[in-house]
Amino acid sequence: MNRPRATNYPYGAGSCLARNARKCSTSMAQQIHHQSDERAPEDSTARASSIRWKILRRALLRRHTDNESQLGIDRISRRASSDGFKLIPFQVVEPGARNWDNPDSSSTTEMPHSVKDAVVCYKLPIDGSPKLFLKQRLENQEDLHDFEICNQYNIDNTGLVCLWPSEEVLSYYCLSNAEIFRSKRVIELGSGYGLAGLVIAAATEASEIVITDGNPQVVDYIQHNIQVNSGAFGSTKVNSMLLHWKEMQGSCTPDTFDIIIASDCTFFKEFHADLAWTVKLLLKEAGPSEALFFSPKRGDSLDKFLEEASKHDLKCSIVENYDATVWNRHQDLLAGDGSWSNYLMDHCYPLLVRIMK
């Protein structure tokens, strides 16, 4: 019997900007090398121009070898030193692997479109929940085209870098609180690969979920991931959308959503006002509606966003301990359980920010 060829990673979503900066000998590359990319994006380094420089730098420094694509499957975009919060088990499935559930079936796991990508299978930890297959970028695969797109659309590349730990926590929260989405219209902002939106589609009875991002390349991944998993969605309507917070003022879909979700989207200070405006515009006026943001504090960036939100007459409250499992995992990590060596509450633990009109 042919078993699926899979690299087994026991738990879900780790994260981070590519961390293996390579030394190089050319003067231009040395100049660019001075810009550190060792840390997750944070308030002081999150300016779009700086992030674009990092993308360009990596593209210039990267060596392309056949070996690299062979080894790529071991470098799916997530923090090598971390299994994240260990909430959602996953496997990286090699291209061409046979169907995970039915290894004898003639169908094979969808091939990624390029050697830059891999397919990750997330096993939602609830009886009866389907598995979700997400196409994601391998680590360190940024190129000049990414840089051009970022420049053209005034956006960063963080949605392609990895599935961030906050998205894992948001997904888990949506799964654990499925009832709040029943018959609701939901939109995810700055979704990246969109795991949380797909969890809502597959494991709740939401009437609709729109999974959005401001980076068109990211939206291509979202659209692909929606198509691949569409058999799991039941009656929930699922769509992707290119939605840049700066362009919401002219949007034709205001005042229509019961619930907005977002993870790790508050560190871009230059977009705080646009993000607050977007939330205000999208939240339904009549009836209860709210946004659920999962955001690490990241220095003063979350506080600055909250200030901006209050300027837009949005009412925000912060919940630190919103789920016993996530909280216990956080406590273990703080105590230094060794599985996430650079775990810092300020940068890694997502607070739940509830935002209402």
Ligand SMILES: C[S@@+](CC[C@H](N)C(=O)[O-])C[C@H]1O[C@@H](n2cnc3c(N)ncnc32)[C@H](O)[C@@H]1O
């Ligand atoms: C840190 S990533 C988080 C992605 C995903 N939520 C996760 O946690 O894995 C931030 C996301 O916000 C998107 N983004 C950044 N600025 C944006 C803007 N002005 N409008 C819309 N999306 C934006 C990026 O493209 C990226 O996908």
